[in-house]
Amino acid sequence: MAQAAARLSSYIPWLDRSGRVSTFKALVFALLLLPGVYVAWQLAIGGYARPYILANHDLGDWAIRLLFVTLAVTPFRQSLGLPKLILVRRMIGVAAFCYALAHFLFFALDKSLQFDVVAREIALRYYLAIGFVGLLILLALAATSTDGMVRRMGGKKWAALHRLVYAAGVLAVVHFFIQSKADVTEPFIMGGLYLWLMLWRLLARRGRLQGGIQSVVVLVLLAVVSAAAAAGAEAIYYYLKTGADLTRILATNWMTGIGLRPASVVGGAGLAVAVGAALQPLWSRRSGGRRQVAAA
Numbered sequence: 001m002a003q004a005a006a007r008l009s010s011y012i013p014w015l016d017r018s019g020r021v022s023t024f025k026a027l028v029f030a031l032l033l034l035p036g037v038y039v040a041w042q043l044a045i046g047g048y049a050r051p052y053i054l055a056n057h058d059l060g061d062w063a064i065r066l067l068f069v070t071l072a073v074t075p076f077r078q079s080l081g082l083p084k085l086i087l088v089r090r091m092i093g094v095a096a097f098c099y100a101l102a103h104f105l106f107f108a109l110d111k112s113l114q115f116d117v118v119a120r121e122i123a124l125r126y127y128l129a130i131g132f133v134g135l136l137i138l139l140a141l142a143a144t145s146t147d148g149m150v151r152r153m154g155g156k157k158w159a160a161l162h163r164l165v166y167a168a169g170v171l172a173v174v175h176f177f178i179q180s181k182a183d184v185t186e187p188f189i190m191g192g193l194y195l196w197l198m199l200w201r202l203l204a205r206r207g208r209l210q211g212g213i214q215s216v217v218v219l220v221l222l223a224v225v226s227a228a229a230a231a232g233a234e235a236i237y238y239y240l241k242t243g244a245d246l247t248r249i250l251a252t253n254w255m256t257g258i259g260l261r262p263a264s265v266v267g268g269a270g271l272a273v274a275v276g277a278a279l280q281p282l283w284s285r286r287s288g289g290r291r292q293v294a295a296a
Contacts, residue, residue, distance in 0.1 A: 035059075058112065
């Protein structure tokens, strides 16, 4: 009975392993649907001037955002003391694949579903080829995301395959950057966040993030390094493209009223995690106290 419930929960995302509705998982599932609902609504009311192209862009943006949320589950779970996040990592990852697939399908719709044309476009435009390889990786990860596939493949092989998610992240950032053309701010933000996510994993493996004040200091330094890297990469890009003054480009990261900037977004996100890690003992102690009362 328990095994049947666990198998059912692999396919029905809002159920826990006992087969019961999980409020937390149901809420996350509903939030994951919202971008798709928004795109569907815009298509229904004629809100897009170029329906297939603009829907394609919105769906692609959400695919990479959710992929990064998936990558952020482990750092947030460990640094912020939020163990329940592991319950929704698979769901978020599958949602990222679904949005990436919808992104591809709307590209095909823009080509009138002429798949020979689609294939030729992918072959001739390298940024499309990069995105398509990323989609294939996400397809493989989504298809093997169930508990049954873990048992069939074995833990080591399954884990090795799913480490390809890091490659999918790189491909997503490169694809996003190349196709953005005029405004590359968000791709540089994504690049900075990806650097933070990978450096966090490297530091965690080396035992630098095991709690306490040392972890908080390391997280602050990680936020500074990632923000500086994002801002520096953007400045070098515009310098090489337009010859603009590097210092003036870097200064825009600290100006107000000009929208989101790589350093402020990446640094702010990293510092928020550092603050959360510093405050983690407070809510961990409270939750521990509640568990003791419940047990009594």
